[in-house]
Amino acid sequence: MKAKVISTLLTAALLVTAVPAGVSADTTDTKTAAESVTTESAAAEDETVSSDASAASEAESTVEESAASESSSTSSTETTDSDDDSSSTEATPSRTDLASRIAEARQGVADGDPQAQEALDELLAESDGLVGARCDTLGGTGLQHSSAHAGMQQRYGVDVSKWDGNIDWAKLKAEGVTFAFIRLGYRSSGNGAIMQDPTGITNVRNALANGIPVGVYIFSQAVSTDEARQEADALAGWANGYNISLPYVMDYEYANGRLSRSIPVSTKTACVNAFTEEMKRLGHTPALYADADYLKDDLTMSQVSGDCTVWMAHWNTNPAYKGNYTFWQYSSHGQLAGVSSTYVDLDVWYYEDPIVLGTVSVTPVTENKEYTATLSGASIPNVANVYFAVWSAENGQDDILWLKGNNANGTYTSDINLDDFSGYGTYNIHCYAQQTNGKMTFLGATTFAVAQPEAETISMYRLYNPNSGEHFYTANLTERNALATAGWNYEGIGWKAPTSGTPIFRLYNPNAGDHHYTGSTEERDGLVKLGWKYEGIAWYSASSETGKPQYRLYNPNCKGAGAHFYTGSTEERDSLVTKGWKYEGIAWYGL
Secondary structure, three states: OOOOOOOOHHHHHHHOOOOOOOOOOOOOOOOOHHHHEEEOOHHHHOOOOOHHHHHHHHHHHHHHHHHHHHHHOOOOOOOOOOOOOOOOOOOOOOHHHHHHHHHHHHHHHHOOOOOHHHHHHHHHHHHHHHHOOOOOOOOOOOOOOOHHHOOOEEEEEEEEOHHHOOEOHHHHHHOOOOOEEEEEEEEOOOOOOEEEOOOHHHHHHHHHHOOOOEEEEEEEOOOOHHHHHHHHHHHHHHHOOOOOOOOEEEEEOOOOOOOOOOOOHHHHHHHHHHHHHHHHHOOOOEEEEEEHHHHHHHOOHHHOOOOOEEEEEOOOOOOOOOOOOOEEEEEEEEOOOOEOOOOEEEEEEEEOOOOEOOEEEEEEEEOOOEEEEEEEOOEOOOEEEEEEEEEEOOOHHHHOEEEEOEEEOOEEEEEEEHHHOOOOEEEEEEEEEEEOOOOEEEEEEEEEEEOOOOOOEEEEEEEEOOOOOOEEEEOOHHHHHHHHHOOOEEEEEEEEEEOOOEEEEEEEEOOOOEEEEEOOHHHHHHHHHOOOEEEEEEEEEOOOOOOEEEEEEEOOOOOOOOOEEEEOOHHHHHHHHHOOOEEEEEEEEEO
């Protein structure tokens, strides 16, 4: 991120020999965050501190931050293979060397040097040949957005620190700034002390007062997971009590000091994950800021937690980084009236409005046949189509159909015709939105029951003759009443029979005065040959799939009427078996 530098690095190097008051020398790695955190103004407030020491403190932080920001974040390709960013003397300047010279020219402009602006313009023109095409306007004219962000909305904003001077947030909002990342502090690249940015909280308050969403960051120089957690704790502590709706960012950059390329990639990756986990533990959304080269070469991004949002820096219209990122710092050369510094960093935020799940309901149109599925109350950004996936629980998803919804002012409906399905019972409906980028997003679900139409049935009456021991079964109400008048005991409805199906035949033995019932034509015809009288179809049997079994038993001890008995009760069946009756199987099926 951007910083201003003093006129020469030599002068700064002489000043940093003094250790500023309030900042401990980097002699131990066991200090807690609370012990190592101070403020940049602490030295000035301590009356015992000399003016030279105060100047040294400011110079140290200036050099460290400028080296980090201007050398490692110049673009996704601004870093150099050399750890010594000031050593490049090649005829063709490196990106890092240009960054340092540009930083000095900017400071000269800020100090009122009349020749500095011309030098700066020449350096910026020269940097175009190395960095490539740039976009330095808020709104990102000419930016080439990756295909991963197709269909997503874009917001444009800034990131600022004390180096951006006085900021008029009302003007920034009027100029189109829709979000901001604000630095709240940094870790020294020299002695490792954590310092607070003196303008951070003021900027947070004023940005929020103007309705600008805010994220916060700390310039990190963590070389261990403990230090990364300290930085997360410090950043969260500074921001406590403010409505920070954007991520809490670890700004991870080289600064020609304690954090360098000599630190193993695995260690730096572990530091990012430690910061992420600690920030999650504190209840905040973590993020990582780094330039494209750092993300590609200095971290193993496949091992970085998926909970860490990425903010990528590449000052070019076509980013070199092809990994995932949510924020892109595309320029350090923005010029906005609301910022007193010459330049300000510009960023784009790719986002989707949150999807609000809706309510899925089903309304019958015609009983057991036609229904209407409805999705209401959903909020779907960039929606192309809405689909209802419908299938029967009985058949699984073998009969699934995808029905396109019709949109009427945000309410989607689709007609369901059960002629397209088979079976009754429970049906499932899942509703999905297809967004313009092709992504399918689940919105809601419901079930509805389709009852099988009740078949027309008849009651089968059961009577008992206490004199002969015969049980008699009839669907004829007149017959039932006549037998009851003649002394038969009416025992109620034995079962319900369908009005069609497999016929059950009734026969009468004139010698024994007994009735017999069977669904077998062979048995029927055999009894007729033996002298039984066929009395016609008594009733019908249901199918084995839909009916309830009626059991047939035979009493081998009975020599006259009542030798056979029929029941739908397993208890009655089993009781008779224990008394010597023989179970002959299922006679037919009732309903």
